[in-house]
Amino acid sequence: MAMHRHDVLVIGAGNGGLATAARLVRRGCLDVGLVEPSPRHVYKPLQNYVGLGLAHARELSRPQAHLVPDEVAWHRRAAVRIDPRSRVVTLEDGSEVAGADVVVATGARIDWDALPGAAAALRRGLAVTTFDDAVLERTWQRIRDLRRGAAVFTLHAQPASGRETAMKPLLLACDHWRREGVLDAIDVSLVHDEPVLHPVPEIEAEWRRHLVAAGVRVRLATRVVGIEGDEVLLETASGATRERVELLHLLPPYAAAEVVAASGLDGPGTRGFVDVDPETLRHRAHPRIWGIGDAAHLGDARTGGALRRQTRIVVENVRRARAGEPLERYDGYTVAPVATGGGRLSFAEYDRSLALRRTLPVRARDEVRAHRAWYLLDRHVLPRLYWHGIVRGRA
Structure with missing residues (x-):
């Protein structure tokens, strides 16, 4: 042929x-x-x-x-x-x-082998992620059932697919735990290997506003280097530590x-x-x-x-x-849609120069501020637009 x-x-x-x-x-x-x-x-x-x-x-x-x-x-x-x-x-x-x-x-492909112990922790249910559709049901079950203890959520530098949206499961989980009345009994941490939370100041300020409200400890320049049993291994410039956790939500390691x-x-x-x-x-x-x-x-x-x-x-x-x-x-235009809980979402658009951009009919700064309309757009409007417009070359 x-x-x-x-x-x-x-x-x-x-x-x-x-x-x-x-x-x-x-x-x-x-x-x-x-x-x-x-x-x-x-x-x-x-x-x-x-x-x-x-x-x-x-x-x-x-x-x-x-x-x-x-x-x-x-x-x-x-x-x-x-x-x-x-x-x-x-x-x-x-x-x-x-x-x-x-x-x-x-x-890009998820490469669990790049993080020692991750695959085994996922099988046991200690580690979860919303970035792998094979474990979504277990992820919700573990978040829903957690009532006390330590919960760690991770961010990491590129490469990653939709990296900034890893803030969604963190803030939505805190919102769930708040509504269940157990948030105060859970020690929630965000571990990020970069020295700043986000390079765009307006976006970082909005994220921090919600993290403070939820009582989340933000640990920058800190990297997850492995998982052993029910302990997560962390590395900083001052050395390595290990901490016991009840829940570990991972932004997966990615490879080309x-x-x-x-x-x-x-x-x-x-x-x-x-x-x-x-x-x-x-x-x-x-x-x-x-x-x-x-x-x-x-x-x-x-x-x-x-x-x-x-x-x-x-x-x-x-x-x-x-x-x-x-x-x-x-x-370099991109967008960082982060649901913050309470049916609200920060719809932040920016470009390679780290300047805010906007495609919605409001000021760019108003897009960054979490709003009910942006949540409805991200959760309900964009999926319909995706199936009927975007992948069909119409939007």
Whole structure:
């Protein structure tokens, strides 16, 4: 069978890949290929709500076949190697497919082995997370049933997928415990390996306001380095300590998809992620390779909100590159939606320069302040927009 060379080949059908393929079709691209083995598509931002009992697991996913546009050729195998010069992609069954341009949207993978003891702690139920849909039900059960003791929630530096939303389970758990009348009996800590809580001062101030109200101890420049039995091992500049905990909520360690480094698409300092120009999303060494979302080395621009901007820009830049026109620039726009409890949410948007941005019809500072309207947007409006607009290339 002859190898098919598509006009544009998209690798990965998560949020970014599926939306890119749909946008390409809507822009008139007549031959779009999509490489994706998974039969189901997960709306990851909803996992935090499912893990806190505020959404149903059935809302999380839909069949991939219902979402891939009819005009797109779907190759239902995983990519194992991308030849960056010929842009020939080898699939797991040994077959090959190619693209005149290739958009890498392989995402990032959870790597529990990178944290000693994490996998075992997850099996025992000591550790939980809202970032892995395999343990969401157990996460809610453990949070719901905790009545006393020490609870530790973690944040860590990049790489991570939707890193800032790890504040959601912390503040929503505190809200639950407050309503149950047991918050005062639980010693809640936030452990973060960075020296500041958030680099945007307005966002940090809003987060701290809610952390203080909930009585959460914030421990900066502190890293979880392992889990042994019911103890978490912590490391700071002054040394290592171990503490007994009843509950440990982890922002998982993440790694790049193996196909990226296997194909030589990473670069110095990218930790295995696609080495792109962060403004154009174009590979630094291979001009017809593009990278978006969690797959690319883009700093904090690893959110669904960031992807909505990136998918539009990468589709436009493929066209501009072919026409010899100046490429559109991506300013690093991202969003940090953090539910703070009481049916409120801080919807903070900012860019690479750490300046606040806004897409809602209010002042940027007013978006940062937790509000009932932003919670309704994040919990109810955006999931509908996602299924009916974003992944279909309409928003």
